[in-house]
Each structure stands twice: as C-alpha cells, then as structure tokens.
Amino acid sequence: MPGDIPDEELRRALHRAADLIADYVGGVGDRAVLPPIAPGEVIASLPARPPKTAEPLESILDDYERLIEPNVGHWNHPGFMAYFAISGSGPGIVGEALTAALNVNAMLWRSAPAATELELLVCDWLREMVGLPSDFRGHINDTASISTLLALAAARHAQTDLDIRRLGLAGRAEVPRLAVYCSDQAHSSVDKAMMALGLGHDNLRRIGTDAEFRMRPELLAEAIEGDLAAGLRPISVVATVGTTSTTSVDPVPAIADLCREHRSWLHIDAAYAGSAAICPELRPHFAGWERADSIVFNPHKWLFTPLDCSLLYVRDLDQLRSTFSLVPEYLKTGDSADINLMDLGVQLGRRFRALKLWMVIRGFGVEGLQERIREHLRLARKLASWIEADPSFELCAPVPFSLVCFRWCPAGVEESELDVSNARLIEAVNARGPVFISHTELDGRYVLRAAIGNIRVTEEHIRRLWRSVREESAALE
Ligand SMILES: Cc1ncc(COP(=O)(O)O)c(C=O)c1O
Numbered sequence: 001m002p003g004d005i006p007d008e009e010l011r012r013a014l015h016r017a018a019d020l021i022a023d024y025v026g027g028v029g030d031r032a033v034l035p036p037i038a039p040g041e042v043i044a045s046l047p048a049r050p051p052k053t054a055e056p057l058e059s060i061l062d063d064y065e066r067l068i069e070p071n072v073g074h075w076n077h078p079g080f081m082a083y084f085a086i087s088g089s090g091p092g093i094v095g096e097a098l099t100a101a102l103n104v105n106a107m108l109w110r111s112a113p114a115a116t117e118l119e120l121l122v123c124d125w126l127r128e129m130v131g132l133p134s135d136f137r138g139h140i141n142d143t144a145s146i147s148t149l150l151a152l153a154a155a156r157h158a159q160t161d162l163d164i165r166r167l168g169l170a171g172r173a174e175v176p177r178l179a180v181y182c183s184d185q186a187h188s189s190v191d192k193a194m195m196a197l198g199l200g201h202d203n204l205r206r207i208g209t210d211a212e213f214r215m216r217p218e219l220l221a222e223a224i225e226g227d228l229a230a231g232l233r234p235i236s237v238v239a240t241v242g243t244t245s246t247t248s249v250d251p252v253p254a255i256a257d258l259c260r261e262h263r264s265w266l267h268i269d270a271a272y273a274g275s276a277a278i279c280p281e282l283r284p285h286f287a288g289w290e291r292a293d294s295i296v297f298n299p300h301k302w303l304f305t306p307l308d309c310s311l312l313y314v315r316d317l318d319q320l321r322s323t324f325s326l327v328p329e330y331l332k333t334g335d336s337a338d339i340n341l342m343d344l345g346v347q348l349g350r351r352f353r354a355l356k357l358w359m360v361i362r363g364f365g366v367e368g369l370q371e372r373i374r375e376h377l378r379l380a381r382k383l384a385s386w387i388e389a390d391p392s393f394e395l396c397a398p399v400p401f402s403l404v405c406f407r408w409c410p411a412g413v414e415e416s417e418l419d420v421s422n423a424r425l426i427e428a429v430n431a432r433g434p435v436f437i438s439h440t441e442l443d444g445r446y447v448l449r450a451a452i453g454n455i456r457v458t459e460e461h462i463r464r465l466w467r468s469v470r471e472e473s474a475a476l477e
Contacts, residue, residue: 005057013057020061021093024069025076029456032433033079035071042071073436075307078456081465082438084244084272084298084403085453088306091363095356096306106350109337116341119354122361123311126299129366130277133290138313139320139344140353144271145189147296147312148238150320150345152180152193154294155236155265157323165323169198179227181205182238183215185245187269190238203232212398213248213442215239217255224262236265241286242273245440245449246397246405249273252288260291268295271310272453273401275302276377279370285400293319302376302402303369304455305360309353320344376402376452379462383450386466392473396442402452405442408473419446421476428472435465 004010045067075086088096106115123138141147156164162175169175178199182190184206194204205227207220224234237259239250252268259266268289274297276282289295295313299305314320317339325343333340342348361369380402387393387406397405407422422439426448430436437450450465 009057013061016058016061017097020065020069021097025088025090025093028074028076029078029461031070031074031077033074033077033436034430034433035073037071042067076454076456077436078454078458078461079435079464080454081450081452081457082436084301084451085455086300086307087304087454087456089304089360089363089455091359092305092356095359099352099355102352102355104352106352107342107348108331108333108335108340110333110335110340112352113337115352115354116337116339118352118358119341120339122354122357123313125361126311126357127313129361129369130274130286130297131280131283132295132313135315136290136295136313137317138311139341140357141310141312141345142308142351142353143189144187144269144296144298144310145192146345147310148187148189148267148269149193149196150312150324151265151267151294151296151314152190152199152236152238153197154314154319154323155180155267156197156199158265158319159233159235177203177232178235179203179205179224179232180236180238181207181220181223181234181264182269183207183209183213183240183243183250185209185213185215185243185248186238186240187244187271190269209248213243213246215250215255217251217258220255221258224258224264228262234262234264236267238267238269239292241268241270241289242276242401244272245442245447247273247399247401247403248397249285249400252286252291256288256291265294266292268292270295270297272298272301272403274311275299275369276373276401278303278366279373282373282377282401299357299360302373302453303357303360304364304372305357309357317344372455373402376457379457379459380404380452382459383452383462383466390470393469396445396447404450404452405440405447406450407445407447408469410473410477422446422448424476425469425473428476429465429468432468432472435461435468437465 104112104115106112109116119140127136191204194201205223207215207223210216227234237255239252239255241249256266277286293315298310300307300309321343324345341350380399383404384395384399387395392410393406394409395406408425409418423446426439437448440447440449
C-alpha cells in the first residue's frame with residue numbers, strides 16, 4: 001500500500017530534527033553570520049535530478065545537516081544586524097513545527113475552528129498589548145507587503161461611487177487618477193501595492209521629509225491640494241512609524257488631520273516598530289495611530305516570532321470583507337461563526353500562524369517581551385554613545401528604537417570620498433564574520449546600519465560590532 005512513511009520512522013526523524021533544531025539554535029552564535037560560499041555552490045553540491053525511488057529520512061537529514069544548515073544566512077545569529085531581526089525564539093519554533101504537523105487550512109471557521117479563533121484571540125491580545133482601542137480587529141498575513149496591499153485595496157474599495165470591485169479601473173474615462181501619499185522614506189512595499197492594485201506607480205506621491213527623516217505634513221497638504229486642483233482624487237496616506245532606513249516616525253497626528261479633512265484612508269506602516277508599542281513608555285512614538293483606518297506590524301520582525309507573521313488591524317473589518325469576500329458554492333457552510341478568515345484578503349488557503357505567536361506571547365509573557373525590547377533599546381543607545389564619542393565616526397540619524405545609522409568620516413578625508421570609504425568598510429566588517437550589517441542612503445550619503453533586535457543579542461555582540469568597525473576602519477586608513 002502506498003501511503004506515508006511508517007510512524008516509527010517519522011518519530012525517529014522528528015527526534016533527530018528536534019536535536020538538530022536545538023543544537024542549531026543553541027550554537028548558531030558560534031558560526032560566521034554569512035556562509036563563506038559563492039553563488040551556485042549549493043546547487044552544484046546537490047543532484048540535478050530528483051530521486052526515482054524513496055530515500056530514508058535519515059540520509060535526507062544527513063544531507064540537510066551537511067549541505068543546507070551550514071549554507072543559509074544565519075538570521076537567528078545574534079550578530080545578524082543587517083535587516084530587521086527576524087529571530088525565531090524557542091516557543092515560536094515549537095509553534096511553527098506543530099503548525100506543520102496540524103497542517104490546517106484556516107480559510108473557514110468550519111475547516112479550522114481552533115486556528116480561526118486563536119488568530120482572532122492573539123490579535124486581540126496584541127491589540128491590547130500595544131494599547132490600541134478595542135474597535136480595531138486584526139488578522140494575520142504573511143508579510144507587511146501583503147498587509148499594506150490589502151489595506152490599500154480597502155482604501156480603493158472605499159471609493160464606493162467608483163464601484164471598482166465590479167467595474168475595475170481600465171477603460172473608464174470617468175474614473176479620476178487615484179493618488180496615494182507616503183514619505184520619501186516609506187518602504188517599497190507601498191510602490192508595489194500601487195502597481196499590483198492598478199493604481200499606477202506614478203500616482204504614488206512621495207512626500208519630502210525633514211532633517212530627521214519624518215514626513216513634512218505641510219508638503220503633504222500641498223501635494224494633496226495640487227492633486228485635487230489637477231483633478232486627481234487622494235484616496236490614502238501611508239504614514240510610517242519606524243521607517244526602514246532610519247526608524248524615523250512620521251507625524252501621525254498632523255497626517256491624521258489631513259486624512260480626515262480629505263476623507264482619505266490612513267494606513268500606518270509600523271512593520272518593524274509596532275512591536276515596541278508593548279512598552280508603555282514608547283507609546284509617544286505611536287501618538288495618533290489609533291486614528292488610523294488600518295495598521296500593520298510584524299511580530300516576525302521584532303517580536304521573536306519565526307517568519308512569517310504580519311498583523312493587519314482595521315478599524316472596521318467589514319471594509320476588508322466588502323473588498324474581498326466572495327464565497328463560491330463549495331465553500332458555503334451555513335455556520336453561525338461570524339468570521340471566515342478567507343473573507344479578509346486575497347488568499348483562500350491560510351497557514352495557522354497564530355499558534356506560534358500564541359506560544360511566543362505565553363512563553364515570555366508580556367513583561368518578558370517588554371524586557372527584551374527595552375534591552376535592545378539600551379544596546380542601541382550604548383552603540384550610539386560610542387559612535388558619538390569617537391571623532392572618526394558620526395551618527396547619521398536619531399535612534400528612537402533599536403536601529404543605529406552611522407558612518408565613518410576620518411579627519412582629512414574629503415566628503416566626496418566618504419561613500420567609497422564606507423562601502424569598503426562595510427565589506428571588511430561583514431567579511432570578518434561575527435556580525436553582518438547593512439547600508440542605506442541618507443541625503444545622498446552612504447550610511448551604515450546596525451539593526452539590533454535579535455532575541456539572543458547581548459552587549460558583548462554590540463562590543464564585537466564596534467570593535468570590528470574600529471579595527472577594520474583603522475586597517476583601511
Ligand atoms: C517599514 C517597513 N515596511 C514594510 C516592510 C516589508 O516587510 P515584509 O517583508 O513583511 O513585507 C519592511 C521591511 O523591512 C519595513 O521596514
């Protein structure tokens with residue numbers, strides 16, 4: 001009889017996988033953050049053709065251990081500071097493993113009662129943890145990119161007179177150009193949403209920012225007025241709390257006023273920083289976000305939940321439902337449940353992501369999570385203080401959360417040469433192995449970026465980073 005592998009083989013493999021996971025997570029900090037391999041090496045080390053016959057899981061796990069595990073970029077490494085952390089914690093990893101075993105598709109309450117209800121519950125928990133009012137309801141998507149796409153689809157749908165859901169946009173001379181606004185620091189996922197929704201990239205207005213990389217509301221007001229005068233219809237503003245390059249915070253209260261005046265949908269992208277709102281003393285950064293129509297933040301960025309897990313909150317769930325709900329006959333159940341998660345977005349099949357998030361929140365408790373976020377802020381301030389104290393370096397942006405932007409500016413080196421010097425420095429630092437940082441461009445200057453947020457990061461890792469930066473810069477001089 002064909003069928004799955006024998007139960008005993010599965011059990012043996014899972015025991016070994018449990019050891020592999022615990023050994024990997026426990027020892028990841030002893031590795032270089034990036035594997036020392038060149039493009040194509042992994043593929044060259046694997047058979048080009050699929051196996052004709054079954055192989056024992058034992059030998060597949062041997063190959064995993066030999067060829068796959070050592071050749072990933074180690075996002076769980078405490079020296080991984082290049083991008084927002086995405087560290088999976090123990091409770092989150094266990095949750096993810098169990099999700100795979102259950103393999104439920106949380107499209108309908110009927111098909112996955114516990115998955116549906118746990119998703120609603122953890123979203124309510126997190127809403128309370130970050131201090132949002134109880135009229136916000138959340139659900140979980142894979143990424144902030146998709147959450148933002150759904151929010152902008154709802155903003156587009158809110159233009160009820162245009163009936164875009166039914167009639168679309170193409171070929172309709174009576175439909176004005178629909179404009180969306182965000183700052184020049186907003187994430188590229190907003191651009192992609194414009195393209196995917198047929199709103200058109202050219203209709204995204206990137207508004208200028210101030211010296212601290214925050215959207216300038218007076219420029220936003222000007223842009224909206226100019227567009228109205230030119231016959232465009234402003235439909236949404238995306239404000240960012242915690243931008244990608246510097247974690248700057250747009251002035252949400254002033255933006256919310258403009259949105260109210262122009263009846264535009266306010267979407268808040270707090271993909272990285274949203275998790276920090278669980279610390280009450282950081283809430284001033286989030287002032288006004290409770291006035292939004294929708295908010296996204298990603299527990300997979302800074303709440304120690306394995307990729308992927310992005311929460312989208314909306315003030316009125318019916319706005320998502322009326323944008324997306326479409327129930328083919330085979331999915332009609334007649335249940336009294338008021339939520340079928342498939343109604344809230346594009347996808348039908350949905351992973352059971354709430355389980356790992358529930359385990360993370362329970363496994364650390366709210367206080368444990370707050371403690372870790374506060375420690376990351378402390379480490380970021382420490383690194384910033386070392387940079388400020390060293391005349392060969394400069395801090396390039398304020399540090400409201402746990403990201404530090406800086407550059408090397410040694411005495412006697414011309415401004416025009418600093419970009420190249422810093423590009424060489426980052427290459428040398430990353431080649432050394434124990435830390436991995438990234439760069440960005442601020443005001444046309446090449447700037448280094450250290451994102452602190454891994455659950456295993458300690459002061460020693462920050463010291464190691466600073467030592468690498470100083471020693472490598474000295475070697476380049
Ligand atoms: C502010 C912000 N928004 C959106 C995103 C996109 O996140 P995701 O990878 O979940 O789509 C990022 C990624 O770093 C981000 O920093």
